[in-house]
Amino acid sequence: ADVKKIAVIAGDGIGPEVVGEAIKVMKKTEELFGFQFEFEHGLFGGIAIDEKGTPLPQETLDICKNADAVLLGAVGGPKWDNNPKELRPETGLLGIRKALGLFSNIRPANVFDCLMEASTLKPEVLEGTDLIVVRELTGGIYFGEKFRREGANGEEAVDTCVYNVQEVERIARQGFEIAQTRRKKLASVDKANVLETSRLWREVVNRIAPEYPDVELEHVLVDNCAMQLLRRPASFDVIVTENMFGDIISDEAAMLTGSIGMLSSASLGEGSFGLYEPVHGSAPDIAGQGISNPIATILSVALMYRLTFGYAEAAQCIEDAVKSVLDAGHRTGDIAVDKSKAIGTVEMGDLIIAAL
């Protein structure tokens, strides 16, 4: 049988709780669809710092490299926030992206009709919002040379933002290709009126655009994008952008949906391998209480099924199950209007499994 290897890195805070429910869902689909998964767990983030002295132990990296897909919970917490750089959870996150060659971060930001009221945007503005941010993940100012030096005016710090043609081209193609499967609109976000990397970005995007004649391409300056997301969120389909802008724009887009506890993400490299994780963080303030929302992680499994394994039917089945549970009025505390009626993490997981 075709056994798929899943590396599970639950991480910190609510990570283990939400990943636990996602695994339950995966196991249920083994029964329902005849899939076979082999789960291997690895330490990552804060817990790995505590137990192994590094946020990304070689062992964990090996488990990931050996797997067909990675399921990640969440990392970080105040406990490690003041650690030196090499001993911080984020350093593990940047390290794993680079080591696994995950150059593309896919962040859907769509609105769940039944959660529309949770957004701070007016419903009539938000209505129909369904966009995907495609963020370059292994280049730019995140990975360029960084250092301190003595300058003419004393100490200074330097970060370097570098992009080569090939890096831009592969992420831009991904943007165009994803747009082709959707509403066929691509917004390429840059700051070409100021940055050289953005000018290169725009040149490359324009050069390959004719290969995707069915996709309507728009160039949007990043400052303008931050505004237009607020003004006309529903008009965006796919947004493609570089690493730093993508960090900011994808979080803004996620927040405006009002459904941040519901959003999943995929980080992809060449081939079908991918790392899947919820957009929300490790929420250390509610960790261990069994009240966190597992939906984003469960939907990350659906994304994994679709993008890495081609299990489209099972993916749809998971998404439908989530929707039906929400439509029936079940809510975890983060999305409940009446907090007294909120259900727990495990209860939500069980309801979704029952609805599968």
Place this chain on the structure above:
Amino acid sequence: ADVKKIAVIAGDGIGPEVVGEAIKVMKKTEELFGFQFEFEHGLFGGIAIDEKGTPLPQETLDICKNADAVLLGAVGGPKWDNNPKELRPETGLLGIRKALGLFSNIRPANVFDCLMEASTLKPEVLEGTDLIVVRELTGGIYFGEKFRREGANGEEAVDTCVYNVQEVERIARQGFEIAQTRRKKLASVDKANVLETSRLWREVVNRIAPEYPDVELEHVLVDNCAMQLLRRPASFDVIVTENMFGDIISDEAAMLTGSIGMLSSASLGEGSFGLYEPVHGSAPDIAGQGISNPIATILSVALMYRLTFGYAEAAQCIEDAVKSVLDAGHRTGDIAVDKSKAIGTVEMGDLIIAAL
């Protein structure tokens, strides 16, 4: 008599129209308060490219250097968008900031109660929003070395982000000082979990913070800031950040107020000299029709009076006049709910002058 020299660079698009009304207001205050202004006009932006072959002619720069304050309309337009870098309006904007040493950009984002419905945010979320973004304006990735080179994988582009201790310190102090005159809360925005310049930024901010014990300091990561602005805009007082992040965050903040046609800005250097301009752009689509909104430019005059000249009473008087005209229901097209009742640029200017 104490004659103040004002450099007027009306620029492109609606620039000349809105600046015209602002000058009318200034002249009225000469009468009312006994001020004396001497206006000198300079070409800048697209029009300077057309007439002088450069977006920032030396002559214009001299007029500005010779003045006590600069009043700027707006620059740019599609006509010049595909020009080479040296012949683009934005290049003039970056050039004038650097040449005049305008290291601090002050962008108030406050909500006009009577325009609350113009925002895409829910009124209950927006209510009470009154923040100022203090953006570093002459450093960072905007002004670092930029170039192309042949890399191992073909052509690549490089931008360099540099900050020294002194640059961070002077803008951080401005943030603290402005916070002291307001609700005494400062949010310093950076990406210290990734960038070396942000780590330097945070160190400097933390080092000087004890000198401002009355100001409550919060460090916010830029991606989180993009989210929190949407979730709890009213909780921010002063936000201080570096050039690139400030570009994005200040535009997001401006848009969420729903009052972008109303927002003014100041760019300051050492001493009292400053450049004042509306936040909105040159709006080439409506230029020359006499329908643009002059309020942001008129409020920029109020900011000039307050920050450069210490004319606090007259500044208040202008702000009150604007408020009373709005409260009386007068609207230009951009902010009118019933567009058929919209008034023109000159009419709006005249009403404000009458209300002074």
